[in-house]
Amino acid sequence: MLEYRNITKKFGNKEAVKELTLKLKKGTIYGLLGENGSGKTTLMKMAAGLTQPTEGEILFEGHPLSYQDKASIAYMSTEPFFYSYMKVKDVEEYYADFFEDFDREQFRKTIERLGLNEEMKASAMSSGMNAKLKAAATLARKADLLLLDEPLNGVDYKAREEIIALILEEADENRTMVISTHLIEEVESFIEDAIFIKDGQLVDVVNVETERMTTGNSLAELYLQKM
Amino acid sequence: MGKLMKYEWKKQRTSRMIVMVALAVCVLTFLGGMLVEKDALMGISATLLLVGSYFVVFYMGIESILILNRDLKTKQSYMIWMTPKSVWEILGAKFVVAIAQMFFVFALYAIAGLLCFVGTIQYVGELGNVFAIIRDSFIRVSGEGQLIAQIVWNLLCIFVGWTEVVMVGYLAVIVSRTILRDSKYAGGISIVAFFVITFIIEKIYNLISNVLPNVEVAGNSFFGVGYLVYYIIICVAVFLLSGWMADKKLSV
Numbered sequence: 001m002l003e004y005r006n007i008t009k010k011f012g013n014k015e016a017v018k019e020l021t022l023k024l025k026k027g028t029i030y031g032l033l034g035e036n037g038s039g040k041t042t043l044m045k046m047a048a049g050l051t052q053p054t055e056g057e058i059l060f061e062g063h064p065l066s067y068q069d070k071a072s073i074a075y076m077s078t079e080p081f082f083y084s085y086m087k088v089k090d091v092e093e094y095y096a097d098f099f100e101d102f103d104r105e106q107f108r109k110t111i112e113r114l115g116l117n118e119e120m121k122a123s124a125m126s127s128g129m130n131a132k133l134k135a136a137a138t139l140a141r142k143a144d145l146l147l148l149d150e151p152l153n154g155v156d157y158k159a160r161e162e163i164i165a166l167i168l169e170e171a172d173e174n175r176t177m178v179i180s181t182h183l184i185e186e187v188e189s190f191i192e193d194a195i196f197i198k199d200g201q202l203v204d205v206v207n208v209e210t211e212r213m214t215t216g217n218s219l220a221e222l223y224l225q226k227m
Numbered sequence: 228m229g230k231l232m233k234y235e236w237k238k239q240r241t242s243r244m245i246v247m248v249a250l251a252v253c254v255l256t257f258l259g260g261m262l263v264e265k266d267a268l269m270g271i272s273a274t275l276l277l278v279g280s281y282f283v284v285f286y287m288g289i290e291s292i293l294i295l296n297r298d299l300k301t302k303q304s305y306m307i308w309m310t311p312k313s314v315w316e317i318l319g320a321k322f323v324v325a326i327a328q329m330f331f332v333f334a335l336y337a338i339a340g341l342l343c344f345v346g347t348i349q350y351v352g353e354l355g356n357v358f359a360i361i362r363d364s365f366i367r368v369s370g371e372g373q374l375i376a377q378i379v380w381n382l383l384c385i386f387v388g389w390t391e392v393v394m395v396g397y398l399a400v401i402v403s404r405t406i407l408r409d410s411k412y413a414g415g416i417s418i419v420a421f422f423v424i425t426f427i428i429e430k431i432y433n434l435i436s437n438v439l440p441n442v443e444v445a446g447n448s449f450f451g452v453g454y455l456v457y458y459i460i461i462c463v464a465v466f467l468l469s470g471w472m473a474d475k476k477l478s479v
Contacts, residue, residue, distance in 0.1 A: 011408065011478070012406075045478070048309060049308070049309070050305060050308055050309065050478070050479050051477075051478035051479070052474070052475055052476070067311060067312065067313050067314070068311050069311070070309060070310060070311040071311035075305070075309055077302060077305055079301075079302045079305075080302075081302045081303055081304075081305040081306055082303070082306065083234070083237075083238065083303055083306055084301075084303065085237060085238070085240070085241075094234065094306070097230045097233075097234075098230065098310040098311070098312075099310075099311075
């Protein structure tokens, strides 16, 4: 599905990602775990086409990643990114205009379920409401690859549960999800493979269930060991 | 590209609304002054229209550059860069809309000016005579049959020159945000970069224009052929450079 081949990303003299090679399988939910500044966001942004690797190559479905692949890749950043003039209904129109895989009906239902309405202005929303809107828009896309960067960041407990429920509803064997988070215990129940990143380098990729069965370690314990 | 332009167009709608309201106020004040025969009121609104037309058209261009800088700084740039569109379509849409908005505002001012002008002529009377006097004076300066050609040529050259300024502004922001990313100094550095790039472009033009023969079009027009050709080449070069940087180096 997605392959990073010997990727290095430099910002000036700083190496955010160092010679990283990683292969993601179709239909798997990945947890991307690491400390702040470990390179998780950079890794996601490269796959989303928002920044280019300094060295190395990214392959999507076997071919070099290009701008057309953004039609099959949905990215949700940790920062609010909707245009400041946009209301919820403008976000819906925007996604429908640019992404053929966007399901308007599902978006409307999700918005209602999350307690938002179409006249609300994105720039006036709290961080929790903004996270709900970002999740609703991103998850209403039937994209093959979903990249969710800190989807639970700055969100209260109830909103967190609602976003997790949304993620689980959208997971299936044809879609790959990559979720970066610091809230390990929140995602432990549904993450299949955990990718550990430290200082821009891949530490390990671990199947959570296999690890639990063989060593009895929880994801949190594994995180402490690896990091 | 049409959809990209649609959303770029929306970004400056507040400014356009302010311009339209200000214009409506000016025209109504002017016509009101005419009705109550207050020349001072007419004079003030006509002056505001004239000064405003000059300032606002330039402001719309500058605002589009400021919006690009703001989008990159606040991550609203994700919106456009996460769409399955090439960097050439994205930048192309931004440039076309920036220029179209300046045209739009210019057209609004032209309509408002025309309204006031026709109103004045009606007010003074002798509509046909005044038009004839204005036309004759233009022809005396520019030569018979050259009037329209000269106006079109000068407007075309001003348009290309201003397009080049806006494109250099975009390039300056992209260069600055590529090097400094989220630094608080990136905005300031982009202004410095703008003046440096503009200085280089102007310096090269001065060197070239001294060497090349000055071929003029449409009589005594302000701009020679060399001016237009040079700035069209610069526009293409700046667009290609901006696109390459945005594609390969810029982290949005």
